[in-house]
Amino acid sequence: MEQLAVRTRVGIVGAVLMVLGIGGAPALAQDQPTFSRDVAPILYENCVSCHRPGELAPMALRSYDEVRPWARGIRDKVVSGEMPPWFAESPLGYFKNDLRLEDTEVEIISRWVDAGAPQGDPSMLPALPSFPEGWQLGEPDLVVTLPKVDVPAEGPDYYPDLSHTLDLPEKRWIRGIEVRPSNRKVAHHSVIFTSSGGAEGRGLESGFFDVLAVWSVGTNPHEFPQGMGRWVYPGQEWTINAHYHPSGTAESDETQIGLYFGEGEMQKEVMAALAGTMTFEIPPNVSNHEVRASYIVDQDVNVISYFPHMHVRGLNMDLIANYPNGEQQSLINVPEYNFDWQLFYYPEQHVPLPAGTRLDIVANYNNSASNPNNPNPDQAVGFGLQTTDEMMFNVFEFVADEGVSPVPATDESRRDALIASLPADAAYRIDLAAPMLGGRTIPTALHLPRSGEGTWYLPMRGNLLVLPAEAIAWDGDSYRFDLQLRLGPIGGQFVVAGEVATDGAIQGNFEAQGGGFAPFSTFEGARAGAGN
CATH class of the missing domain: 2.60.120.310 (Copper type II, ascorbate-dependent monooxygenase, N-terminal domain)
Structure with missing residues (x-):
């Protein structure tokens, strides 16, 4: 009887508050998200293209009956950002295929689950999106x-x-x-x-x-x-x-x-370029090993897509544009790479890259036991086709800024575009003879300043091997610096020494250190603007 009296008093008080407009129940019920009115539009817009029969997702999310058993899991995935899958660091809307939810949409799903995942009025359910059966772009x-x-x-x-x-x-x-x-x-x-x-x-x-x-x-x-x-x-x-x-x-x-x-x-x-490198080795038992590569743009182009690619040790990748005017911009940064999701990224607006732009690709790898996907943390790993090997590429598609087709490019044209972006008094054109390549010469660019660090750039089919010239020492017109060079399985640590003539002509030789093999021996070249 005492419990009944308490319930009666509470009921009377609640009724009075409702009459006075003070009670919160009707307002909460009205604001409470429902599947039909609030959640289904979000799922239909961002999720059901994959979460439907015959597609790659493990469950369908087309109806209330399909969604309700997964409500808590859906909330957890969208709150953590795991779903919808997206890995580029960019403002929402920068990429046209960005399926990330807005903060308000994540909040709606969270409140819906916290309220018990109510269905709501089925008559408010929007029409299910229609998808072509079989071929997604229609009959080929x-x-x-x-x-x-x-x-x-x-x-x-x-x-x-x-x-x-x-x-x-x-x-x-x-x-x-x-x-x-x-x-x-x-x-x-x-x-x-x-x-x-x-x-x-x-x-x-x-x-x-x-x-x-x-x-x-x-x-x-x-x-x-x-x-x-x-x-x-x-x-x-x-x-x-x-x-x-x-x-x-x-x-x-x-x-x-x-x-x-x-x-x-x-x-x-549309053409595609492969920015990256195959000449790297990741030491064993390291949790954050950096690999760098570069690519030189030798004509004005507009980028329409990016495709970053690593294997199971990949941690992150950034593609950075160094423009001829000295400005720098990250084009696409993937701070948490996921090998299980190989995504193309399509900018809403095409990205212009003027001739002479150097693209730097910076990637980090976890080759330690802390990486649960690492097949063998005790083994060094380099480039290879197997998943247990590694890769380091960012494929980007582009079109010519002028004309229908991009102009056929060469290593020489890319070298010349790079030379134009370097200080003229410290930039040298050098053609390296490579006996290991059947006598082929590699057109290279050497940045050799009188003070500070330099760089030797080796264009290889669009990509650049970026080799730091360290500990540069000058004695009059004679120079000496340290260089680490690796071309696939060969290379090592070298001392490069030579002279620069008053007319800008440069000559030098490679001295292998520690018993290494020098892929090049002597070389000659000329300072930018001095002629070859």
């Missing part, structure tokens, strides 16, 4: 089916050698391309290389990266901006770098590639 104009791949049940990651000769009656340009593996249980990624890089058959010697398409977990079909595209040709040879994870049972995959032809004249030809 041409479908290429790659050879069937049988993936063993056990063993290391599998990298089959695949190729295809394109059967076309005439040259066409494509406005989009979609790669569809048939078995996403074992498929990790596919990279499609072509035999030529553009309408004039430019190849890797031009410094362009002849990649037609990349598919990996987390990537969307590639549709170029209006009027832009890539060329495909009759008889064009494709080489496919495919990567599969054995799943414990024998599986097979038959990947298809859909091409979407453009109509009329192509306004801008």
Whole structure:
């Protein structure tokens, strides 16, 4: 009876407060988020493209019945920023494919879960987005089916050698391309290389990266901006770098590639450049090892996408533009790299890079036992195709600022663009003879100031090996400095010594230290503006 009396008094007080407009229950009920009115629009806009049957997400999130069992997990993932997946450090909206939620949307989901995840009025549920079945860009104009791949049940990651000769009656340009593996249980990624890089058959010697398409977990079909595209040709040879994870049972995959032809004249030809390096080694048992590389832009271009790529030891990667006017800007910084999510990043506005811009790629790796994905922290690791190896690239797509197609580039043109950005009185053009490359010469740029540290730049198919010239000492016109040089498996520590003549001519030689092998011996060159 006493409990009943207390409840009665509380009920009377609550009723009075409600009549007086003081009680909070009706207002809270009105402001309380519901699935139908508040949460579903967020999920439909940002999540269901992956969270639906037949796609890569492990559960569907299309209806209240599908979402309700996962409510707490959804809240935890969006509050932590794990979902939707996004790894670039940028203001919301800078990249057009940025699916991150706004703070107000995260708050709505949190309050909804805290309130018990109510469904609300089903009549307020928005229409479910419609997605094309099968091909996401619609029915392709041409479908290429790659050879069937049988993936063993056990063993290391599998990298089959695949190729295809394109059967076309005439040259066409494509406005989009979609790669569809048939078995996403074992498929990790596919990279499609072509035999030529553009309408004039430019190849890797031009410094362009002849990649037609990349598919990996987390990537969307590639549709170029209006009027832009890539060329495909009759008889064009494709080489496919495919990567599969054995799943414990024998599986097979038959990947298809859909091409979407453009109509009329192509306004801008899209090319891709590979900024990074293959000449690095990460010591064992280090938790934060830095690797640097550079790339020189030798013509005015506009960037339309970025694709940072490392393997399981990758911690972070930053792509930094050093403009000819001395200004510096981070173009895309990925502070917490995740190998499981290979994402393209598309700027809302194309990013202009003037000729002479040097791109610095700075990446860090965790090759220690503190990295749960590290297969062997006691082993040094370098570049390689296996997941247990490492990579260090940032592929970026671009178009020419003027004209339809980028001008074919050479190491010489990139070297000259770099020279123009250095102080003229301390910049030298030097062609290094490389017997290990069949007598080929490498056009290089040496920044050798009278005080401070210098740098030796070696262009290699668009990328730059950036070699610090340390402990520079001058005695009149004679110089001496320390240089660490590595080209793949060869190289080491060297002392470089020589003289600069009054007319700007420079000569010198490499002295290997500690029994190392010198890939170059003597060299000659000239100061910028002095002629060769």
